[in-house]
Amino acid sequence: MKKQITQVSIEDLEQNPTICPDIEDVFALLPSPLQAHCLRVGKSMPLIVKYAPYLVDTYRFKDMDELQCAAYSGGIHHDIGKAITSAQFSSSVFERVSHPILGRAYFDLNIANFDYDEAKNMILRDIISYHHERQDGKGIPYGKCGTEIPLASAICSIADMLDHLLLAPGRGRKRLDFDRALIYIQSQLGVMFSGTAVSVFSEAKDELLANYETYTREKAV
Numbered sequence: 001m002k003k004q005i006t007q008v009s010i011e012d013l014e015q016n017p018t019i020c021p022d023i024e025d026v027f028a029l030l031p032s033p034l035q036a037h038c039l040r041v042g043k044s045m046p047l048i049v050k051y052a053p054y055l056v057d058t059y060r061f062k063d064m065d066e067l068q069c070a071a072y073s074g075g076i077h078h079d080i081g082k083a084i085t086s087a088q089f090s091s092s093v094f095e096r097v098s099h100p101i102l103g104r105a106y107f108d109l110n111i112a113n114f115d116y117d118e119a120k121n122m123i124l125r126d127i128i129s130y131h132h133e134r135q136d137g138k139g140i141p142y143g144k145c146g147t148e149i150p151l152a153s154a155i156c157s158i159a160d161m162l163d164h165l166l167l168a169p170g171r172g173r174k175r176l177d178f179d180r181a182l183i184y185i186q187s188q189l190g191v192m193f194s195g196t197a198v199s200v201f202s203e204a205k206d207e208l209l210a211n212y213e214t215y216t217r218e219k220a221v
Contacts, residue, residue, distance in 0.1 A: 007029070007085060008021060008026055008029065008083060008084050008085065008106065009084075009085045009086065009087075010084055010085070010086040010088075010102060010105050010106065010109075011086065011087060013105075013106065013109045013110075014109065020106075020109055020110040020113055021110075022113070023077060023080065023110070023114070026080055026083045026084070026106065027076070027077060027080060027083065029083040030079065030080075030082060030083050033168070034079060034082065037079075037163055037164075037167075037168050038075070038076050038077070038078065038079055039076055040163050040167065040215065041075040041076070041078060041156065041159045041160050041163055042072045042073070042074075042075035042076030042077075043072070043075070043211060044075060044159040044162065044163070044208055044211065045068075045071035045072050045074060045075035045155065045156065045159055046068035046069070046071055046072050047204045047207045047208055047211060048071075048155050048158070048159060048200055048201055048204045048208070049067055049068060049071040049152070049155060049200070050064065050068065050204065051199075051200040051203040051204055052151060052155065052196075052200045055067055055123075055151060055152060058151070059119040059122050059123050059152075060118070060119050061119045066119065066120075067123075069120075070116075070119065070120040070123045070124065071123065071127075071152065071155075071156075073120070073124060074123055074124045074126075074127035074128070074152065074156060075127070075156055075159055077103075077124065077127075077128060078103075078127050078128055078131045078156050078160065079099060079103070080103045080106065080107075080128060081098070081099030081100055081101065081102035081103025081104070081105075081106065081128065082099045082103075084099070084102035084103065084105070084106050085102075086098070086102055086105075097140050097141050098141070100128060100129050100130065100131065100132055100140070100141055100142075101141050103128040103129070104125065104128055104129040107124065107125055107128055108125075123152050126150040126152050126153045127150075127152055127153050127156045129142075129153070130142065130144060130149055130150060130153035131153050131156040131157050131160060132157065133145070133148075133149045133153065133154075133157070134149075134157075134191070134192045134193075135149070135154075135189075135190055135191060135192060135193055135194050136190070136191050136192070139192075146194070147194075149194070151194070151196060151197060154193055154194050154196075154197035155197050155200065155201065157192070157193060157197070158185055158193055158197055158198070158201045159201075161185060161188075161192070162181055162185065162201075162208065165180075165181040165184060165185075166178065166181055166212055167212075167215065178208075178209050178212060182202075182205055185198065185201065186198055186202065
């Protein structure tokens with residue numbers, strides 16, 4: 001019988017990489033609302049990357065289907081670092097800053113255990129590592145800017161932002177309707193997001209709207 005894990009520490013994994021748990025077991029440690037958020041981001045990702053076909057060549061996927069499947073997985077697991085602990089980041093104050101670092105560290109330690117090809121490994125690592133970077137260089141945790149930020153990561157940033165604006169706005173913030181969320185994201189061109197990322201997101205807006213309407217209907221039932 002598989003042993004249920006209750007905590008994943010980077011220090012423990014570094015000392016004994018053979019105990020590295022499966023990514024789905026780590027995902028299960030996230031709070032239920034965060035899991036729901038991550039699943040919605042995952043569902044948005046294939047809808048957006050469809051309008052960035054050049055990413056197939058960037059990551060050397062065989063075709064668009066492979067890209068969309070990998071982007072879906074990347075979206076689901078973008079916040080996996082929030083399930084990882086480390087003595088270096090013991091205060092909750094550092095959670096937002098640290099989780100891309102911890103997620104990347106977990107991914108690099110566990111990469112040999114993933115049944116993924118090189119292309120999927122690359123895009124997941126990019127998304128986990130850089131989904132909080134900003135076009136203007138004021139993002140976290142690495143302060144990357146402009147073309148230093150992989151497009152797949154920037155697209156995940158937008159999918160993440162969209163979900164927060166529509167369904168998970170955070171303490172003290174009101175939800176926006178889809179049109180206002182779209183306007184806000186487009187207003188962040190050159191600030192938070194690149195023009196390319198905003199462009200492919202805008203092309204996918206009708207499909208994204210239909211997708212979020214299903215969540216609204218499901219919640220109303």
